[in-house]
Amino acid sequence: MKTTLYIFLMLFATAVLAQRAPADILQTSKGPLTIQPLHHATLALTWQGKTIYADPDGGAEAFQGIAPPDLILITDIHGDHFNPATLEAIPASKAIIVAPQAVADKMPEGLKAKVVVLNNGQTTNQLGISIKAIPMYNLPEAADAKHTKGRGNGYVLTFGNKTVYLSGDTAGIPEMRGLKNIDVAFVCMNLPYTMDVPEAAAAVLDFKPKIVYPYHYRGANGLSDTEQFKKLVQASDKSIDVRTRNWYPN
Numbered sequence: 001m002k003t004t005l006y007i008f009l010m011l012f013a014t015a016v017l018a019q020r021a022p023a024d025i026l027q028t029s030k031g032p033l034t035i036q037p038l039h040h041a042t043l044a045l046t047w048q049g050k051t052i053y054a055d056p057d058g059g060a061e062a063f064q065g066i067a068p069p070d071l072i073l074i075t076d077i078h079g080d081h082f083n084p085a086t087l088e089a090i091p092a093s094k095a096i097i098v099a100p101q102a103v104a105d106k107m108p109e110g111l112k113a114k115v116v117v118l119n120n121g122q123t124t125n126q127l128g129i130s131i132k133a134i135p136m137y138n139l140p141e142a143a144d145a146k147h148t149k150g151r152g153n154g155y156v157l158t159f160g161n162k163t164v165y166l167s168g169d170t171a172g173i174p175e176m177r178g179l180k181n182i183d184v185a186f187v188c189m190n191l192p193y194t195m196d197v198p199e200a201a202a203a204v205l206d207f208k209p210k211i212v213y214p215y216h217y218r219g220a221n222g223l224s225d226t227e228q229f230k231k232l233v234q235a236s237d238k239s240i241d242v243r244t245r246n247w248y249p250n
Contacts, residue, residue: 019249026184026211030128030160035184037245038062040080041168041216043186044069047159050127053090054155054166054186055081060089071127074099075136075168076152077106080216084108096126100133102151120150130158134179136170138194146193156182165209169216171195172203185209189229190219197224201232204240211241218248 021037034046038058044066045052053069056062057080072095075081082103097115099107104115118124123132134154138145147169154168156179165185170176172195185207189200194216204212212233217224230242 019246021245021247021249024243026159026162028160028162033159033162033164035164036066037213037215037247039249040218040247041075041188043215045157045159045164048128050129052129052157053095056086056090056092057081057083059086062086063090069095071095071129072097073131073155073157073166074103075154075166076100076147077102078169081152081169082106087111098124098126098131098155100151100153118153120153132156134165134168135173135175136168137173139171139173167216169194172199172206176203177206179207179209182207182209183211185212186215187212188216189214189224189226190217191224192220197226197229198232201229204233205236208237208240210239211243213243213245215245215247223248 023034023036026033031048036044038044039062041055042057043054050070051067052071054073055075056072069090072092092111098118099115100119101117104117107115116124118133120133120135134156135149136147136152136154137149138147141149152168154170155166157164162183163181165182167187169188187200187204188194189197214226214229217226226244230244233240233242
């Protein structure tokens with residue numbers, strides 16, 4: 001019975017790994033940064049022997065073959081970003097968790113002591129990584145918007161001489177368009193929750209990251225057209241490396 005279960009688990013893990021988008025390596029002044037797309041808004045970064053999970057979702061099986069997290073970043077209160085069941089399954093008990101106050105308020109009691117609260121405009125340094133919270137919100141601003149200004153965070157992370165931007169759930173806001181010197185950006189595009197493809201492309205063309213990954217692109221009517229996004233960006237600026245990956249393998 002144990003042998004059968006072991007074989008099943010190995011086959012399951014192999015299937016998960018086979019469907020996963022390949023990892024990319026970014027060279028920094030302090031060693032390579034491994035970028036692993038996972039699912040929707042979820043990704044893993046590895047640098048200097050430390051593993052960072054962003055918006056972990058999908059249970060423990062989503063992280064097969066990836067080291068347990070040393071640092072977890074959570075952008076917002078919605079279930080595709082803040083998933084307590086996944087935090088328990090990872091497990092997250094040994095990780096530092098960086099999150100906005102709205103997430104900290106909903107954190108399970110066993111994890112609250114692990115939370116470093118970071119709100120819009122604030123910066124912290126964890127494990128040698130500078131982390132700055134960037135606003136994320138819908139336009140036009142409204143009290144009943146799905147994402148109101150000040151509740152959630154995008155993040156700009158600094159790894160040696162390289163910067164990585166995680167947009168979170170946002171429109172093409174001025175704070176995004178005004179970013180400078182971003183090496184890698186993860187940019188959302190899914191109506192009606194964030195922005196459409198043309199708005200995302202226009203925002204990217206304003207802040208000009210060297211590399212951009214369209215992510216978080218499942219909306220109410222299916223998947224956004226990431227190839228259209230790539231064409232719009234590269235039609236105006238071929239120097240931007242648009243990396244389309246399959247964030248929805250199942």
